[in-house]
Amino acid sequence: MNAQIWIVDFGSQYTQLIARIYRELGYKSEILTIEQSFEFLKHEKPGLLILSGGPQSVFEDSTDYSPYFNQGFPVLGICYGMQLMAQHFGGTVHKGTIGEYGKSKVHDLNNTFKVNNEFIAWMSHSDHVSICPKEFDVFLKSENDLIAGIKHQSLNFWGLQFHPEVIHTVRGKEILLHFVDKIGLEKNWHNEEIYQTCLDEVDDIGDEYVLCAFSGGVDSLVAASIAHKKLGKKLYCFFVDHGLLRPQDYKHIELLKNKSQLNIETIDAREIFLSKLESVSDPEKKRKIIGTTFIEVFDQKVKEFEETKDIKFTYLLQGTLYPDIIESHSPHKKGGKSVTIKSHHNVGGLPEKMNLKLLEPLKSLFKDEVRKIGSFLDLEHSWLYRHPFPGPGLGIRILGAIDSVKIEQVQKSDQILLEELVESGFYNKCWQSLTVHIPQKTVGVKGDARAYEEVICVRIVGSRDGMTATWSHVPYEVLDKISSRITNEVSGITRVVYDITSKPPGTIEWE
Ligand code: XMP
Secondary structure (H helix, E strand, O other): OOOOEEEEOOOOOOHHHHHHHHHHOOOOEEEEOHHHHHHHHOOOOOOEEEEOOOOOOHHHOOOOOHHHHOOOOOEEEEOHHHHHHHHHOOOEEEOOOOOEEEEEEEEEOOOOOOOOOEEEEEEEEOOEEEEOOOOEEEEEEEOOOOEEEEEEOOOOEEEEOOOOOOOOOOOHHHHHHHHHHHHOOOOOOOHHHHHHHHHHHOOOOOOOEEEEEOOOOHHHHHHHHHHHHHHHHHEEEEEEEOOOOOHHHHHHHHHHHHHOOOOEEEEEOHHHHHHHHOOOOOHHHHHHHHHHHHHHHHHHHHHHHHHHHOOOEEEEEOOOOHHHHHHHOOHHHHOOOOOOOOOOOOOOOHHHHHOOEEEOOOOOOOHHHHHHHHHHHOOOHHHHOOOOOOOOHHHHOEOOOOOHHHHHHHHHHHHHHHHHHHHHOOHHHOOEEEEEEEEEEEEEEEOOEEEEEEEEEEEEEEOOOOOOEEEOOOOHHHHHHHHHHHHHHOOOEEEEEEOOOOEOOOOOOOO
């Protein structure tokens, strides 16, 4: 563990943001489960320990947290973390009756944060600290006169009832910076270190062959380019054409074959995918079929290489990111509190079924960090800043059963959307853009005749990581052009709608 900042995850939906902000500020930070933190503390100490927020109540938590408070390192408790700290030091936590949610004004009693004595902060709590522990002072109060911040009189222990990591807290980043400045932490997370961390992951492969499930998206491209540095021709990138791709994906893969150094082979698996999906309309079933068919296709490829080329793959390279790793041991999951909204996958299940070892050079990075280190690998900006595209492809953008007519309608409308967003300069301002086929006929007029045709929905969203998203306020003129081009150029479509749903409650993809 060489992170200076350890963030113990008590299950808040904002925990990852704390790590993201500190990393952006130049401090290596890692998210740990409670068990991991206790284990690490037996041998090492953090420069700063952060106790995150969480959905539970201190009244239900009987864990002994003294290892956090009796070893002399600085601790910052946020929301639930502050309540744990207050309780540990003999303060009183009051069971929630008047919670505070959303934006709230906070009074900075001594102007500690140099914010003119008050600022807007994001609150999300029902319990609150009602009596400050003896050795602590209250330095922040909410507009409801509740304790919003406490600090120890002589040691580096602080508690904040609000969430400085949430964008709605005005100058939240400066507030987080305040604590590392106060204890004099040195920056240790620059692009060079990030890059080196990734290279280290592929250091010990030796003379083995590596198979990469390659989509051409930023994650698999950067992962493959890192592995290529060490492995050269021993890395084989397989791009599966499942027939649910967009014109831009075919173009992009050809471009990469020509311009990158990677050894990329396209597997034409259109027939097998499309025949298995025939007449299947349930979204989860479609996702599962696509996932298992990926496994079959790769399995066949591995066998083919063994039999015809005498090449045996030992490793599977994947562009897994840090959020995937953290989410797999999130306290939400352990407690069984989370539900499967959608079963996400690219090639999930491959290594287990195919007896391959996993290679995940990006597993400690967030997506924005992956994009940053792309510059060390001579990858073009436009390759690194492509919009994300899900593994199941258009299979989850055609609602219900899939057929070749609908695939073509989504392909053509997506191409129009892409061209117009690039032309208007909006492509780089949004996180993701897509078109969805809605299998509902509506009445229209085309030429002088009545039309009774289906609907294309355009979805454009802004996001930092896909976990939350807001629909984009694209200028009307751009939407107008997209709409008239789709109705004019895509046969069978008379109506175009724009999705104005944020996430939550709507997910980015429709299925
Ligand atoms: P949702 O629809 O859950 O999507 O809001 C969040 C982000 O994840 C992408 N997505 C996927 N990516 N395999 C992937 O690799 C999948 O099965 C999958 N489903 C959704 C989605 O495009 C968005 O960026």
